[in-house]
Amino acid sequence: MRPEERITELRELLHEHAHKYYVLDAPVISDGEYDAMFQELLALEKAHPGLVTEDSPTQRVGGPPLDKFSQVEHRVPMLSLENAFNDDDLREFEAKLHRFLSRGLTLSYIAEPKLDGLAVELVYENGLFVLGSTRGDGKTGEDITAQLRTVKAIPLRLKNNPPALLEVRGEVFMGLNGLKKLNDKYLRVGKQPFANPRNAAAGSLRQLDPKVTASRPLDFFAYGVSTPADTGQTGQFEMLNYLGTLGLPINNLIRKCDSIDEVIAAFNSLTDKRHDLPYEIDGMVVKVDTFSVQERLGNKARAPRWAIACKFAATQATTTIQRVEFQVGRTGAITPVAILDPVNVGGVTVSRATLHNQDELERKDLRYGDTVLIQRAGDVIPEIVKAVTENRTGKEEAITMPANCPVCEHPLEKPEGEAVTRCHNPHCDAQRLRNLAHFTSKAGLDIEGLGKKYVEQLYELKIIQDIPDIFTLPRNKLASLDGWGPKSADKVIAAVNERMTPPLGRLLAALGIRFIGEVTATVLESHFTDLDTLASASHEELLEIEGIGEQAAASIVEYFSDAQVREMLVRLQEAGVKPMVAQPNADGLPLAGQVILFTGSLQTISRSEGKKLVKDNGGQIATTVTKKTTHVVVGEKAGSKLKKAQELGKTVLTENEFLQLIKK
Template sequence: MDKHTAQSRVQELQELLNRYNYEYHVMDTPSVSDAEYDALLRELVDLEGQFPEFKTVDSPTQRVGGTILDAFDKVEHRTPMLSLGNAFSEQDLRDFDRRVKQVVGNDVSYVCEMKIDGLAVSLRYQEGIFAQGATRGDGSIGEDITENLKTIRSIPLRLTNVLDIEVRGEAFMPKKSFEALNEIRHANDEMLFANPRNAAAGSLRQLDPKLAAKRNLDIYVYSIADLGETGVTSHSEGLDLLDKLGFKTNPERRKCGSIEEVISFVEGWVEKRPKLAYDIDGIVIKVDSLEQQSQLGFTAKSPRWAIAYKFPAEEVVTKLIDIELSVGRTGVVTPTAILEPVKVAGTTVQRASLHNEDLIREKDIKIGDFVVVKKAGDIIPEVVNVLVERRTGEEQTFNMPTECPECDSELVRLEEEVALRCINPMCPAQIREGLIHFVSRTAMNIDGLGEKVIAQLFQEKLITNVADIYKLRKDQLIQLERMGEKSADNLISAIQASKQNSLEKLLFGLGIRHVGAKAAKTLAQQFETMEKLLKVTTEELIAINEIGEKMADSIVTYFSAPEVSELIEELRSLGVNLEYKGPKLVNADEIDSYFAGKTVVLTGKLEILSRNDAKSEIEALGGKVTGSVSKSTDLVIAGEAAGSKLDKATELGIEVWDEERLIQELKK
């Protein structure tokens, strides 16, 4: 076959197979048999092998899995992937509705969608071609799993329109695929996956995409991360646009005009969910209007315009055979129920939290009792109550110890606390748990340094504080169980990479009492360097809105300790970054700029500046850049092919600039 004929046939086969794939995996209306599809695919594989210059990135042959990866690269999300707040009752939904209406008024509609129990992913397209896919990670930074996502046949490799767009979706394993996978694993005497969610996550984090390709995963796309110039004004319109672009969206969705309709929809699916071909653990409810979403805004962790209703937890009966104690990084001693293994909501449960001594007394829990167990929000197992009528008299009363189970120090109960606490700063359990917290995803995010590895390193006395992590050598690591040379190399690389983290990651990782991830970010933005924080005063801290007296006292006490100063100096000498790298805080009142205190919307294609550059420049001058035009908008920057946002700005009488005027103002 000559080159011209081969090129024509390759293009024809690619278009045919992409269409057949869409019909089968997205529309569920196949027009050819599996045998015909497979024969055409084999022909395309052969032709692309003979003429590799005609193979394209959106070819159907790219779905079979590429080369084995060494590791997953980190990906910074351009738009954060936030989690949702939860609702567990009808009253929680009504409270959500009330909060929404307090801000946007009574004229509000909602969209209800299935909450798929899978793995949240982000898909980025450039000029209509699938360019990159990533996991959610910590919401800000995920992992590049592009090659594995290409193996999901319901993800289009080319869109119906040539455009740049980033979308979010939930990758999952259908129930049939899960059952088939576990049958194969059972036959091969391999450990079974506990549930489809774990199986999906494990499949997408395979370094060999060919293994991911065999798992038969699926996806539902549920939102557009950056609406850009799509002209979309509501979430429901966005879903319709996703359909037109070739994405697979969940048809089991409904637009509701009232919270009563939302509650009715939710109640209907409580009973119907077992009939679905995939697992769901709730219903997601979103405000439909994008302008109203913009008005409602976000908290540090989640949007105020959406909530996830979690289905009532499944309850089962099992026997409580013992109570174990664990010491956390803050010294709190927590009792945990050890149970006879039992299936709850698709997973085997052997442990459940008992929280504290008061709860054990309140529920009259004894070792040997038959107890009712549920998963709170389908996640955390907990003991609901005791079946007193099944007692035999052989049950044993449990008494909390007076000494720490790890270091034998006296346990104390601080004022206004129900928990018993070990206050020995050298308690090995607290040090070990603090190390685990330091390397966790929301802190320094050192991939490969999990709980088991930390426990081994601590036991072998290779690490005794967080600074020791940065002194680890390859020859020390390869002595650990299940640690080969490549794993050790990857871990050393991850440790080195974490040195470049911005200050807030380190602050959160240090485990300062009362300082969570949000407060750590606030501290880093306000003071910018660790040097300033080491000298901070309570008065300076209390002057910050987000920081109260209790947190301020805790921060000052922590940084005034001589051993903390020594630790910080050691981290500095080891090359750990001690400065804030994120966007600086801007006080609009102190900036002599046209943009100070103004709300700006960017629309259309800018020729000289990128949208992100324009946004950064405006925000650096005290402006606030939002995604939709409303009465509160002060200025609209309109580039080429500006659409509905420009029309709305004109209708509302809002000032409009072109890019040239913007650049002139930025230069002043």
């Protein structure tokens, strides 16, 4: 089979299996079989870059970072909805419809779960996804096409002969399980967790780097189109079913209701089951089903007359702050946690709530003994909304951050411009213990048998005090411990030995360097041949790497400059730990060994296309002009980078000269 034929076949198979997995939730092949096909397609496209298309499954991984979001004007405005909160509001909604129409008209409705995510518009031309944007102010949104391409539930190509132009409206959201895993990961690396799924979804889509979006567990449901007539259907229920035949995911809880009483019953049913759903909803959207009636009703200034959002009542309660514990994170971040009188909030007993940082304490003016209003943010994470100040007696005391670490007594610092107060003592027991637990966890090297509980046990017994100790565990001592035995000891030591040659990126993520998570660690692995080379890299060299910002570069240099870190690396080497790097073979490619920077506005190709061409042809991308930069490609209105390139004697190319260089 010719390469182009196999590529087409693989794409069709992967599109179909992705649809069954992400949209229908009915996979028919294993993850391993899917991954094998994906890797085969990736290899074929790498060997034949001219055959890569925008709708290929391989294009979901995320392209290069954007400089900023451009604006998109919606052809048909994305209106907001008026709100209802109870049965009476819904009955009044119908009464208004009848006052506007004929009272004798029988109305039918569609009841749809109202997801708490980010509203987006997807534009398909001849079935191909070409543009994606946020709702914005309803008339103008932000172009997030590159980010939306990474959401696996969004088809890059529609099925079954779609209209020439179809503008789909829907909601991108994050499931509760995905949010929990993401927040657990953030907490392990000392980052602030997301307060709720909506913030997580919105924050993920507004990342300038699509690769960050690709790493987030986002999902999507379609709920409409800009012009229903484009679908050839007569009503909302028919239209949603039609969108499903095109390969778009449709929520399976949507109900058709023949009366407002059925709408109210649907709302009560949804209220009862909302906490059992795997995603967050904050109410139900009610729409008149028939499109001809929708057209007669028309729109107000900012909302349609034919639809309304019925919102759930807020899940809140009041309780009292008894005391505050100050927890020390793996990176030294001090997090205040309020210990509360236990209270039932939305069916869950809450006795603790994070207060995040000093700025949060000051903003909410919280005090010991305060009566506070508490809610489960996104119905998941307990948070204190405010103090009920009218209940104060005068005996309440202000909550302030401690001056010294609650574990090691080292003076705490709050760097200017940061919200987090930190303990910078590398010998702090709390930090060392959490760092060890992170190193062995699934987010680290994933050493089976060395979970958090066992790491804490070995740390208290002083068998493990720092990372190199993990690779020199005494078998006989382990076997004699409570809860262990010879078999457990042998299994753990075998698991440790399996991690003696970890991928460099995996080791970097496990070390717990501040600002270096799994994605950034992978970026570093692709640029450095070994750990020693990375450890000696300068701040300027690191900034040359696409995807490495100022904070990450400074953190890497600071980390590897520390004498104790250098000593630890020597001990790891002596213990037999040898991180491995999979080096791509660029031999024979036109730009092998070249480091290329783009500056100014390109005319025939976009900046992202240029960078992709560099990578596909064996070169590397630079973001600043340094001694390692070999070529600078200059477009219109080039600025200071061109001047610096000329001063350093770098090869300066026009856009056309760059393209000719690739053809050689």
